[in-house]
Structure formats: structure tokens, C-alpha cells
Amino acid sequence: MQVVLIIISVLLIAIVLLQSGKAENASDIISGGNSDLFSNRKERGGELFITRLTFCLGVLFFVICIIM
Numbered sequence: 001m002q003v004v005l006i007i008i009s010v011l012l013i014a015i016v017l018l019q020s021g022k023a024e025n026a027s028d029i030i031s032g033g034n035s036d037l038f039s040n041r042k043e044r045g046g047e048l049f050i051t052r053l054t055f056c057l058g059v060l061f062f063v064i065c066i067i068m
Contacts (some may be wrong), residue, residue: 005064012057019050 001064001068005061005068008057008061008064012054012061015050015054015057019054020047
């Protein structure tokens with residue numbers, strides 16, 4: 001069970017690093033970028049897959065942590 005948790009942890013870290021940032025420039029990162037906070041941005045293709053994979057890996061991580 002611990003080996004599975006380590007594998008999921010490494011995959012989760014890698015997938016989070018692959019995600020594209022939502023802020024366009026450095027000032028948006030520092031200030032929070034509230035100008036487009038509630039705008040409708042639809043993810044498509046690979047970005048949607050990575051978002052869903054991140055969610056699934058996160059849920060698996062928490063479930064395994066609770067079980068352990």
C-alpha cells in the first residue's frame with residue numbers, strides 16, 4: 001500500500017507541474033489575477049485530460065491516506 005501511495009504521489013507532482021498556469025504574466029501571479037477570475041475558460045484536449053487526471057490522482061491520494 002505504501003508503494004502505491006509513493007507512485008501516486010510522484011505522478012501527482014509530475015501532472016501538477018505539467019499544468020499550464022492560469023496567470024498571463026508575473027504581476028497576475030503576485031496580485032492573484034482577479035481580472036479574469038470568474039470568466040468562462042473552457043479547457044480542451046490535453047489540458048482537459050490533465051485537469052481530470054489531476055483530480056483523479058488527488059482523490060486516490062486522499063482515499064489511500066485515509067485507508068492507511
